[in-house]
Amino acid sequence: MDLELINDCVHCGFCLPSCPTYVLWGEEMDSPRGRIHLMKQHVEGTPMTPEMAGHFDACLGCMACVTACPSGVRYDRLIEQTRAEVEREHVRKPDDRALRAVVFQLFPYPRRLRAMRLPLRLSGGIRRKIIPRLERINPSLAAMADLAPPVSARVRLPHRVEAKGSRRATVGMLTGCVQGEFFPQVNEATARVLAMEGCDVVIPPSQGCCGALSLHSGQEEQAKRFARRTIATFERAGVDTIVVNAAGCGSTMKDYAEILEGEWARRAGAIRTVDLAEYLAELGPAAERHPLPLTVAYHDACHLAHAQGIRSQPRELLSAIPGLELKEISESAICCGSAGTYNLFQPEAARDLGDRKAERVLATGADLLVSANPGCTMQITAAIRRRGAQEIPVAHTAQVLDASLRGLGRVPTIPA
Amino acid sequence: MSTMTLQEPARRFEELLGHGAVITDPVRLRTYECDGLTHHRVMPGIVVLPESAEQIAAVVRVCNEYGLPFVARGAGTGLSGGALPRADGVLIVTSKMRRILSVDAANRRAVVEPGVTNLAITEAVRDLGYYYAPDPSSQQVCTIGGNVAENSGGAHCLKYGFTVNHVLALEIVTPDGDIVELSDGDPGYDLLGAFIGSEGTLGIATKVTVRLTRAPETVTTLLAAFKDIEQGGQAVSAVIGGGIVPAAIEMMDALAIEAAEAAVACAYPEGAGAVLIVELDGPAEEVAHQFGEVTRICEESGAFELRIADDPAERAAIWRGRKSAFAAVGRISPAYIVQDGVVPRTTLPEVLASIDRLSREHGIRVANVFHAGDGNLHPLVLFDDAEPGAGERAEIVSGKILDLCIEHGGSITGEHGVGVDKSRYMSRMFSDEDLDTMQLVRCAFDPRALSNPGKIFPTPRLCGEVPGVRKGVHPLVESGQAEHF
Structure with a gap:
């Protein structure tokens, strides 16, 4: 430290006032x-x-304070260092240890995550019955079941997607763990949008985890291992720009050069990581935008807004769609409570923040919520579902753009 | 007082407030050891986090029972150590009491709990066309309870006045634990006026009724860049002398600009030795006329660049540099002291030249940020706390700046309060008789001196605060004009 x-x-x-737990x-x-x-x-x-460790554990790592x-x-650096110190020095209670072991042996491994999809393929009815029971046994397990979205059909992405029309760039694409397994439609849309905007998209198979989840939870060595592997994967793919559509992954990958040492830091420095919205705004529009008559509330993911400073680009991209009206969510700088693994390890605080966010999202009266991070999407969807009556469909920025570029007239949303 | 003697009151507080609202763990207690002024640190004996006036009153009554001193704290952003805790006492933190209880636009008032932030009031009433006028630079953090205690000001107080001009009524817990209301409509003594700015020594505000101000029809903000402070100072005098009362008129010198630039990239004109921010508000016609005058004066005083902001985004861009200036000096210096003093406006150039001299003599950099319109200086005395002796030299410079203020007929504080930091300068401004008279007011509210003792006054005197320091009877008591309680 x-x-x-x-x-x-x-x-x-x-x-x-920017800190969710202080709020x-x-x-x-x-x-x-x-x-x-x-x-x-x-x-x-x-x-x-244990008291001290508890206050560090309660930090969401949303980085609103950095802004x-x-x-x-x-x-951001300080809390990462501190979390690693907590893992070294603090002896956790057995149930906390067990839960952490499960999460860190599961989420960063797409193949294991895929196996988990089966037990999570619960119908709404079973879900409603099982969650209160889990709540009594372990609130974190209940949170996990509550958050998981219904499983959609598995999608195999090609290793390369050719640019439509004249090629403007060649980029690599990160598929991510949670994004890839729970929201494959988002990856499909991302690849299509990039291609329609004139990019050759290289999608290396079996990419594995970028290390974000581990880094944000003090699992330093696991994070470094994943970072090195990710760099090597994209080096082999022959790209020097990686487009990322998950905020948490993007912010960690942008920090690779700082996290790694020596030779690896240099190799990390040679690759540029960009968020999808950041990249598209920079590239400028080429494809035609078809109208989408919708009011859209845009949710600032902390790892986009605070960690990467990306606020205006997604808003500009969305506003440029004819017929689309953009609504601001009040208190947009306050985290929704997802924060990587936070909603699994600190379910009560996460729930309170989720409820707070859901209330403000619904107050916009928008037809669609746009969220550019899979964690936020699951968290806010779960919070809105808990409220019952009102529901609001959720989509990723990529899906909205994809719908406009292809002239679908509506956005195929993420099922709640 | 040993921790043993605090165990029993701590248990009583837990009964009253619940286990989670009482902090006794030393690791946690230490996070409350200072406010925004970090070179005074005391670990509180107990911290309590009440959620209602009744709970605060109950805590204060227990304090009375055990003779424990207590200190109120809001967000802990104060710059004079006003919320410095007592090791032998209780820190009463109002940060959980942050409900806006009612907004009455027709009567232009809102009732809020003390832990509500200054800016939250404006945010709650903005859509109705109103705002809360006093605007300390820490307005998004600092609480209204703290504003009341310190009679906080801000950039716009030149035209609109301080907290005392915007609080219509208070519910307070008195130092002996009663809940009473003070209102500006009360006949008789202006107790509300006495309470506001009393720095927590007369009790704790538990409910604040604030005045809401109608948002002006037009706001125009102008940024003028000058080659040096002297020219900027001239422009200020000419504006005020010309009968114009801007909503705000603020100045920053080169070093303060450098800090703000490093922190928020405010992109002020390059090469400026001083920038002046002038904000005009009111009816459109009046603002247009004043704007013409101010522009002319700035140009005549030597402004080499003028920028005008008409919309909120441009205005925010101009203000961003100024509002972040205090904390921003953290970017150019490892440590610093924020000073707060007042001088008559006309002596500004002279005093600034003397500060510059002091700075060079002692090898200590001083950045200047100030509310130029009312002569309220905020010199930021920069030093490296790792360098032996630098802190002491900075303290000397900081103290001498206050001497300069007094010499020129000014004051040792404009808006940050006396707290613990400036109590030693009080006797340079006031005679012993003056200070004893102030103590009599305090004793009328707090005869046992339990409410934030050790603040404001240089040496404890009268009514039980370490008796025996003063020999003899107070002259006012002796002459029969006052009596002890």
Whole structure:
């Protein structure tokens, strides 16, 4: 844990209202300023008590505080270092340990995740019966079942998709773990949109996890291993630009050069990671946009807005579609509670934040919610489902663009 | 007081507020050891997180029972150590009390709990065409309860006045634990006026009725870049002297601009030795006329670039640099002291030249950000806390700046309060008799001196605060004009 980074904090408190846990509980220890204070205490010799570890675990890692901080404190780096320290020093309770083991041996491995789809293929009726029961046994397991979307047909993407019309660029595409297994339609749409905009899209098979999930949970070594493998995979594919459609993955991949050392840091530096919206805005439109008569609420994924600073690009892309009206969600900078694995490890806080977000999403009165991160999509969909009555379909930016470019007239959404 | 003696009150608080609302774990307690002023640190004995006025009153009554001092805290953004805890006492944190209880647009008032942030009030009433006028730079964080305690100001107080001009009524918990209401409509003494700005020494505000201000028809913001502070100062004097009262008139010097640039890339004109931000608001015609005058004055004073913002986005771009300036100096200096002093507007150039001299003499950089319209200076004294002796030199410069303010007929604080940080300068401004008279007011509210003791006053005197320091009877008591309670 880097004392110099800790000392950049001048204790002004500008981060407090941006922090989801401070918004929920109003306690200093669960604010970025308070957590940095705890980090300092630990560096100066205070042992990692269960209380201290609990406040670090309660951090969503949404990075809203990084946006809010006028002093440029690298809280993102600090919390990553701290989580690794928690894993080294803090002895977790057996049930917490078991749950973490399951998650880290499951989610970053697409093949294992695929096997899990079967038991998760529950009809609405069974789901409603099983969740309260799981809730009693373990809230985290209940959260897992509650979040999982109905399984859609498996899609095999080709290894290369040729550009439509004249080729403007060649890019690699990350398929992701959760995105690939739970939302294959999003990957299909991404590849199509890129191709229609004049890109050859290279999709290396069996890519594996990018390491985001591990990095955000203090599993440093696993994260580095996945990062190295991802770099090697795309090097072999012969691309120097990787387009990513999942916010969490993109933000981690942009940090590869900082996470890795030596030779690997250099190799990471040679590859450029871009978010899909960022890339399309930069490329400029080539294909014709067909009208979509819809009001759309755009949800800022934390790892897009805060971690990558991407706010205007998706909004511009959506607004450029004829007939589409964009609505802003109030409190858009506050996390929905998904935050990678947060909704599995901290189900109560995640639930409160999900409910808060659902209420604000529904208040927009939009026909469609657009979310560019699979975690957020599952979290918000689950929160809206819990409310019962009202529902709102959800789609990824790629799917909306795909529908407009192909002139479908409507957006094939993600089933709730 | 040992921790043993705090165990029993802690148990009582848990009975009153519930287990989760009472903090006694030292690791957690330490996160509350300071507010925005970090060089004063005291770990509180107990922290409580009440959710209602009744809970605060109950906590205060228990404090009275055990003779425990208590300190109220909102978001902990204060810059004078006003919410510095007591090791032998209780820190009462209002950050969970953040409901907006009612908005009454017809009567232009809103009732809020003390933990509501300053900006949240404006956000709640913006769609109705209103806002809450006082705007401290920390407005998105700082709480209205803290604003009341410190009588907070902000950039727009030149035209609209301070917190005291915008609070219509208060519900407070008195230092002995009663819940009472103070209102500006009350006949008799202006107790509301006495309470606002009392820095937590007269009790804790638990409900605040604020005045809502109608959003102006037109707002125009102008950024003028000058070669140096002198020219900027001239422009300020000419604007105010010309009978124009802008909503705000703010100045930043080169070093402050550098910091803001590093933090928020505000893209102020290159090569500016000073920038002036002038905001005009009101009826369109009046603003148009004033705008012409201000532009002419700035140009005549030597402004080499003028930028005009007419829409909220452009206006926010101009203000971003100014509003982030305090925290932004963290980008160009490892540590700093935010000073707050006042001088008569006409002496601005002279005082700034003296500050510059002080800075060079002591080898300590000073960045200047200030509310130029009312002569409220915020020199930021920069130093490296890793360098031996630098902190002490910075303290000396910081203190001498206040001496300069007093010499020129100004004050040691414009809006950040005295707190713990400036109590030692109070006797440079006031005689012992003045201070003792203030103590009599305090004693009328807080005879046992339990409510935020150790703040404002340089040495504890009267009514039980370490008796015996003052020899003899207070002159006012002696002359029969006042009495002890």
